[in-house]
Amino acid sequence: MDGSRPIVRTRPRDTARGGASTYTELAQQIRDRGLLRRRYGYYWTKLIAAPLAVATCLLVFVWIGDTWWQLFTAAVLAIVFTQIAFLGHDAAHRQIFVSGRWNDWISIILGDLLVGMSYGWWQHKHTRHHANPNRLGSDPDIDLPVIAVTAETAARRRTPAIRWMQAHQGLLFFPILLLEGLSLHASSVRRVVSRGRLERRWAEIAFLAIRMIGYLVLVFLVLSPGIAFAFLGVQLGLFGFYMGIAFAPNHKGMPVVPHDLTLDFLRRQVLMSRNVRGGRLLDAAMGGLNYQVEHHLFPSMPRPHLRRAAPIVAAYCGAHDVAYTQVGLLTSYAIVVRYINRVGLGERDVFTCPLAEQRGAIGPAVPPR
Structure with missing residues (x-):
């Protein structure tokens, strides 16, 4: 998905059961590919x-x-x-x-x-x-x-x-x-x-x-x-x-989580983070921070491996119905500016976010147009 309209669908049962094993399976895939090795x-x-x-x-x-x-x-x-x-x-x-x-x-x-x-x-x-x-x-x-x-x-x-x-x-x-x-x-x-x-x-x-x-x-x-x-x-x-x-671009304009809501580690890191698409020049310019999803899931992963881990994480999230947000650089700035503009103008419901309304599910989280 391009991340311009991230649809985050997490059922309450996912936050209570299976969250740890879901992340553990992904972590094993990353480890098996040698992406946690030192550089x-x-x-x-x-x-x-x-x-x-x-x-x-x-x-x-x-x-x-x-x-x-x-x-x-x-x-x-x-x-x-x-x-x-x-x-x-x-x-x-x-x-x-x-x-x-x-x-x-x-x-x-x-x-x-x-x-x-x-x-x-x-x-x-x-x-x-x-x-x-x-x-x-x-x-x-x-x-x-x-x-x-x-x-x-x-x-x-x-x-x-x-x-x-x-x-x-x-x-x-x-x-x-x-x-x-x-x-x-x-x-x-x-x-x-x-x-x-x-x-x-x-x-x-x-x-x-x-x-x-x-x-x-x-x-x-x-x-x-x-x-x-x-x-x-x-x-x-x-x-x-x-x-x-x-x-x-990393988190501004992504869903904000109520203090009392419990999410498993995978969703807590992925749903609130945004990647920025680009080539190796962008990777160097942003110090690897453009792979924010992978960095939050694996903070100790060496920077050169983040680019290789991204398609693995994206595919895994897709298979488990977890929204993986990725946009272009200029789009990310536009989302951030529009979002903080609406917050500054006093709009309380900046996102349509049934996260709180449904008591445990993150629903359509749509960045402001």
Whole structure:
């Protein structure tokens, strides 16, 4: 199916019986095809390339000097930092090494030291998202500070400014993403200095301080103040925008699950996720996040195997009457924008979703036209 009108049909009995065995059968097929095997050559190449790419960009930055041409350097750095963040995402999901400790430290080095994003903050947030995608009260990714992606969030409008933004959020969605880079850095700093359990707190604080302070010092040493602020604006803006457009198609505009509804693992991950069709260039550009269904079913699957797993998962879901949603890239953005626009305008029933009405069945879930 093309995903433009995903019809999700899950009977109540499927959520109570047979769910575990249904996933186990699929997992065995994936395992038998070797798609959970590590890809050390692939990842070591990327791990070596990541610091070399950053070092090269910074050397070019110093060599070019105080000129407005540095805005092109800022754009390149935004792309490099986003690609490194994707690699850190892979490590955090244990896709690279067998050792959890090795994966953790790689995530900290890539995230905190090279990109300026706290691994501990991201892990805490992202783990909850994977456990309950699009579930009310459980998924932090549907409880955003500015954009409302559920009717419940929209109903909590606070200030007049927030109310105005949410009423126009379909139009403002992509411009707001330009602020996402600054938000990611701020959230990371807030997490490492706040109370609460955080493993390797001092390592994260040290790496974030080196990355952020050292980066700012270098920028203002090489560039005059006006060009420096423009450079930082372009780099942070494009970094946040790139991160946002890579993650936005994954779940926004898919059915939202009531907090008290129980679904088996297969349906909980597949029905709330959306894949984005494309070739290998899109795979590289989106860091494998375009295979969101497969990633949610098998978080530790190495990124290169997601493309091979997709047709297996799609066929399996088809055989078990589980909707497998897949659309083109531009279609995915259109669905997201139309959906959040309707939420922002106060439409409570954005989907026709008998999930709650039938007490256990997900019925026609039709993205807004």
